[in-house]
Amino acid sequence: VFSSVTSVLNMSVFKDQFVLEDLIQELKKNITALSFGHLQSNGFISVQGPFPAIKLLKDFLLLKAKSLSEKDKRVENKTHQRPKRRLQQQRLSMETNNFIPDPDGEKQVVVLDTDIYHYMKHFFFQKFLVNYDVVISDITDGEITTVYLENARSRSGAGQVLRVKEEIENKSIKLHNSLRKERIYLEGHTGDEKQKYKQACETVKSHYPYVLIIPYDTHIDIIGNSSEIFEFTDEVSR
Structure with a gap:
């Protein structure tokens, strides 16, 4: 290691x-x-x-x-x-030209793997919103998601945004080492068969509260701890 x-x-x-x-x-x-x-x-x-x-x-x-x-x-x-x-003239997206990280910590940017972002958004972001007075927005571009952090109220609680940024970065590093993703492909299946797979995932999920299910038309992504993901997909495929 x-x-x-x-x-x-x-x-x-x-x-x-x-x-x-x-x-x-x-x-x-x-x-x-x-x-x-x-x-x-x-x-x-x-x-x-x-x-x-x-x-x-x-x-x-x-x-x-x-x-x-x-x-x-x-x-x-x-x-x-x-x-x-x-740099301030060359943001990652045309939609974020006015979002410039500042030294006072009022605005910050974090770049995350999209799978890790989905997992963090589902399980951890609510804690940030409750404990800190911040606004969180995002732009996803394939495997990369850019997260934008900003104080909810101007000049309120200076330093909160920086603390949230640090927590997100530290948590993302830990999750990067522990999370895995499995994908169940639905292409070639009928509408009823796709629905059965999605229902099976929801049923099995009750036994795995820390597994995230993201359904799409063509596949289902399952994100979580490697051992739980293996057991989860095994139960769904039975």
């Missing part, structure tokens, strides 16, 4: 789009479990931390690169030289 991983990132691929120092600062804010070295002149930087946090970093950068690629496809290249854009 690897308790810590060290990676070397080549950030030069973002140099035409971002001020690299700003991008590194955003990474530090969003993934606090990682330690970043000094940014070299060639764009290389060393990063150290637990493997799940390294994976979150990879997912975050892939999502960032994807958002740039999609935006560039929509924008005509009127000049041969593209000016550098500050």
Whole structure:
């Protein structure tokens, strides 16, 4: 088991789009479990931390690169030289252009694996809403979900958003090590057969309160502890 991983990132691929120092600062804010070295002149930087946090970093950068690629496809290249854009002008989605993490902790962003996000939203987010005066919103893009945290009332309880962000990050790392997903495929089954599978999942779930069921038209996702998931799917298939 690897308790810590060290990676070397080549950030030069973002140099035409971002001020690299700003991008590194955003990474530090969003993934606090990682330690970043000094940014070299060639764009290389060393990063150290637990493997799940390294994976979150990879997912975050892939999502960032994807958002740039999609935006560039929509924008005509009127000049041969593209000016550098500050981070606050280059959000992950057009819908979040006005959501900028701030140093006072009033607004924060967390990038999560979508399966882990679904599990946390179902079992843990209500606790955050009850214990803290925060508003939680999200945008899902395939396997990545970006979670936006904001104080429910302006200047009320400074630091609450940062605490919620830290709790979400710490919980996501633990869940990353323990959660597994199984998928029951429904393609090729009749409507009645699909309904029977969904009803069977709901019936079996009463014995597994910490298993999450997400039904879709073509399949059913089952997320939970690895041993419980195995037993759950075995009972459903009987």
